[in-house]
Amino acid sequence: METRGIVICGVGGQGSLLASKLLGRVLVNEGYDIKVSEVHGMSQRGGSVITYVRYGDKVYSPVVQSGEAEFIISFERIEAARYAHLLKKGGVIITNTQRIDPMPVITGAATYPEDILDELTAKGVQVEAMDALALAEEAGSAKAVNIVLMGQLAKHFHIDYEKWIEAIGQTVKPQFVEMNQKAFALGYHFGE
C-alpha cells in the first residue's frame, strides 16, 4: 500500500505526544511500518506544535507533505487551519473547538479568525468539530482532550474499536487507563 499520513497539531503543552504514542501503538500492533516525527524544545513553550505520523508497507520520510494527510487531528481551532494545506483531497479535519489566543492576538497585533473552519467547510473540507475539553472533563480530566480526539479519529478509521481500547491499556499508566478509555468512548460516540 502507498504510505499514508496523519497530522496531530495543537499548542505546546496540550499533550500531542500521548496522542501520537497511542496512534503509533495501534498502527504497530496492526503490523504497519511507521514513522512519527515530533517537536521538542523551544516550540513546546506554548508555540504551535505538529506531529507527523506516516504508516504503510515501507515508510521512508517521517514528514507528512502538502496534500498527503488523511486526517488532521487538532487540539485547537485555528491550528487545524494552519496546517490545512497538508490535508489531501477528501481528507478529514477532526478538531477541538477550544480557542487559545496566540500572543499576537493577545497583544492586539492580529485578530483571531473565528470563522476559519466554516471557510474550510465551504471549500469542501470535511470538518468534525467538537468540544473535546468538555468531554475530557466529563471523563474525569481536562488532560484527556488528546484521547477524546483519538476516539473521534477511530470512528473514521479502519481499525476496530477494541484494538484502540487494548492499545490504551498498553500506552497509559495503569491508574489512568479507565479514565482514558472513558474519554476515548465519549470521543468515539460524539455526534451519534
Place this chain on the structure above:
Amino acid sequence: MNKKELMIGNAAVARGLYEAGVEVISSYPGTPSTEITEFAATYDDIYCEWAPNEKVAMETAFGASLRGVRAACAMKHVGLNVAADPLFTLSYTGVTGGLVVCVADDPGMHSSQNEQDSRHYAIAAKVPMLEPADSAECKAFAKAAFEISEQFDTPCLLRMCTRIAHAQSVVELEDRVIPEKKPYEKNPQKFIMAPANAIRRHPFVEERMQKLTALAETTPLNRLEEGGTEIGIIATGSCYQYCKEVFGDSVTILKLGMVNPLPVQKIRDLAAKVQKLYVVEELDGVIESHCKNIGVEVIGKEMFTPLGEYSQKSIAAAFGLPEKETVTADTAVPMRPPVMCSGCPHRGLFYVLAKNKLTVLGDIGCYTLGSAAPLCALDSTLCMGASISGLHGYNKAAGDETADKTVCVIGDSTFMHSGMTGLANVAYNGSKSTVIILDNSITGMTGHQQNPTTGYNIKGDPATKIDLESLCHALGINRVRVVDPYDLEATEKAVKEELAADEASVIISRRPCVLLKYVKPKKPVTVNKDKCRSCKRCMKLGCPSIHMDTDGKAGIDKTLCVGCGVCEQLCPFDAIESGE
C-alpha cells in the same frame, strides 16, 4: 525473535550505547540531543551524568576511555564548539576504551541559535563520523562507531539531526555485551600531548585518515542501491529518506552512513554509471566539495539550498516534479510563537527591566523568549555565557558610563555552563556590571534537567548543591543579593540600587520554574469587571493567560493561570483579584 519497539532516534542511540556495553556517559543537555542521555540514564548498568558543560562532558568521557571502558558524550551542534578543544587533541591521543561523541545538528533551527554543520568538525579534527537515517540505524551506528573507534584508535563522531533524533521508527532490541575492560597502562607518548609527543602522533593521525578512507570504500555503512541510471544521487541521513520517498527504486542512490572520511573510488564508480549525479545534503555542500575535489562532476548547492530543512516536497520541487493538490483558508492564521509560560518567574523580572528601559544582554535559555513582544526586553543573544562577558565589554567600551542602565541576564544552568568565567573577568578586570542570574532551579528550555545548583543528579538522587551566592562572592563580587521576581516592587528596588552601585554586583532572581512538579499552582486570579477600566496595563506582561474580553475588559484563561499574582500588582484599579 527479538523484541521490536517504536523509538525516537535519540532513544535508539541510547539503546545502541547500552548494547555496545558503554559504562560512562557524560553530557550537557541541548535540543535536539538531550534525550540520548536521558534515555541512557534509564539503564541502571550505565553510569550517566549531566556535566556543567560539553567540554567537561567530553573530557570525562576521555578519562573513562583512558581507564579502559567504552564511554560516550552527547551534545547539540553548538555544544561541540565548546568541546572542540578536547576533540582536536583527542584525535591525536586516540583512545583506550572506545569513545563516541554524539552531536546533533538542527537544520531549520527548531531550537537553536545557528545552523552550523558539524561535519566540518570531523574534517578539521580528522576523525571519523557516522550519520544514521532512522532509529534502527541510530542503534546500529552507535555500536558500529565503537568498533571503528577501537579498531582505528580514534574518537568517533555520531552525527544526528533533528528529524532523525526526534522521529520514531521501529527498532529491534538486542542484548548488552560488555567488552573486556582493558588494563590501564601508562603511555606518555600516546597520552601526554606535549610538543615532542604530539609531533610523533600527527603522522599517526594522517595515516589513520588514509586507513579510514579505505574503510569508506568497503564498509556496508556506505550502501549502493542500484536503480535507473539516468539519475544518480549521493545522500545521507534524512535526505536519503526524502530521496527514496520521491524516487523509490527508480534512481541509483549511494547512501552514505560514514560521512567522514568520504570514499573516492565508490563515488567515481557511481559517476561512471549514471548520466547525471546529484548530491542531496542539508546545510553545507560538504560531499559536493569532496566530489569536485576528486574531479567528479556533480549537481549540488546550485539546485538545493544551504538553508533550513529539506523534505520530500522540497526535493521533488527542485527536480521540477508536480505538487499535490491542497486546500487552504483565505483568511490568514495568526502566528503562534513560543512564549514564556503562565506564571513563569522570568516574566516579573523582564517587566521591571523593560519598564526601566534598560539595555539587556541576554543568554541561552527559556528567558530568550523575553525578547518577544510585548516585553521586548532583550538586546542581544549570542551563545552560552556571552551575556556576562558581553556586558563587561559593553561597559568597558564606554568607560562604565553605561553601567547604570545596562544589565545582563543568565540562567542558573547557563551560569554554571560558562557564565562563571565571565563573572571572574568582571571582578578581576573591574567593570561595574550588574549581572542578573535567573535562578529557576532547573535547566528549563531543554525540558528540566538537573544541574550543579539544583541539589539533584540525573537520576533524581540528592547531590552536592552549589551555592550561587557563595560562588559569586568567591569569584570576587562583593554585592550579591537575592530577590523574588514575583515581587515587582522588591525586584525593581534591587535592580535600581545595584545599577547605582559603584562596583559590580549580582542579583539572583530566584523562583523555581512553574512547570516543576513540586511547584503547586494557586487558584487562578479573577477580574472584577466593575473595577476594570480597560487600561490594558496588565497586557504589558505578555502573559498567555490574560486577554481582552469582548466586553473590552481584561479576562483570565482559567485553564492556564497559576495565580502567580504578578498582574495583580500591576493593576492600578485593583481589578485583578487573588483566587485564594
